[in-house]
Amino acid sequence: MEKMLRIVVLVSGSGSNLQNLLDGIAEKTLTGVRIVGVISNNAGAYALERARKANIPALAISPKEFPSREMFYQRLEAALEDFQPDLMVLAGFLVVLPENLVKKYENRILNIHPSLIPAFCGSGNYGRKVHENAIARGVKLSGATVHFVDAGTDTGPILLQKSVPVFPDDTPEILQKRVQQDAEAVLLPQAVQLIADGRVFFRDGNAYVREVLEDETLGT
Ligand code: GRF
Numbered sequence: 001m002e003k004m005l006r007i008v009v010l011v012s013g014s015g016s017n018l019q020n021l022l023d024g025i026a027e028k029t030l031t032g033v034r035i036v037g038v039i040s041n042n043a044g045a046y047a048l049e050r051a052r053k054a055n056i057p058a059l060a061i062s063p064k065e066f067p068s069r070e071m072f073y074q075r076l077e078a079a080l081e082d083f084q085p086d087l088m089v090l091a092g093f094l095v096v097l098p099e100n101l102v103k104k105y106e107n108r109i110l111n112i113h114p115s116l117i118p119a120f121c122g123s124g125n126y127g128r129k130v131h132e133n134a135i136a137r138g139v140k141l142s143g144a145t146v147h148f149v150d151a152g153t154d155t156g157p158i159l160l161q162k163s164v165p166v167f168p169d170d171t172p173e174i175l176q177k178r179v180q181q182d183a184e185a186v187l188l189p190q191a192v193q194l195i196a197d198g199r200v201f202f203r204d205g206n207a208y209v210r211e212v213l214e215d216e217t218l219g220t
Helices: 016-026 048-053 069-083 098-104 126-138 170-196 214-218
Strands: 005-009 033-038 058-060 089-090 109-113 142-146 158-165 200-202 206-207
Touching: 005 016, 005 048, 005 069, 005 170, 016 033, 016 048, 016 158, 016 170, 033 048, 033 069, 033 170, 048 058, 069 098, 069 170, 089 170, 109 170, 126 170, 158 206
Parallel strands: 005 033, 005 089, 033 058, 089 109
Antiparallel strands: 109 142, 142 158, 200 206
16 A cells, blocks of 8 residues: 555644645545644634544644643644654644754654745744735735744745735735635645655755656656
């Protein structure tokens, strides 16, 4: 049997990026991957409901339930360990992972960010804020970035980017919607597929996609 890439998706909110992955798997446009678990730091996240509807084990692990940050991180690490993931996907996950976890899963954690990194990223640039800042700066293009996670905030190796236009009358809400529908929805399933297909490689601290030669597709 074909080896399945085991994925754990970490979420905090609505889970539209999780849904894009679930839909891709259901529609078989995303193959060779299995979402083995979903973890949210917020028990009220709609993303948990999306997971349960798809019969995927879904856990809420909230920092509020633990006496210290350290204990929260330990619980998170143990939960991840149980799922034995090949890949972790941060899909709107608002918690910064501790350094030891980032190291342990080096080059195996993906994040999606709703701008063209290095624009409008780093601490403070999350959710609606990213789009407010893009509009305030008057950029004509924005978009989304899928990158691997390193010890910094939005600083890890970039895997894929997709741009969308920014129009003069855009509000942050309108731009956010365009980025989600036209960039994020395409980019995250595509990135996961590339990893499942073994086409991602690293060189000099950057991530790249290996081209498939015609011979290989013909199976010669
Ligand atoms: C998305 O815009 C994602 O790029 C960002 O947070 C948002 C999460 O949305 N990191 P959702 O929970 O996937 O709907």
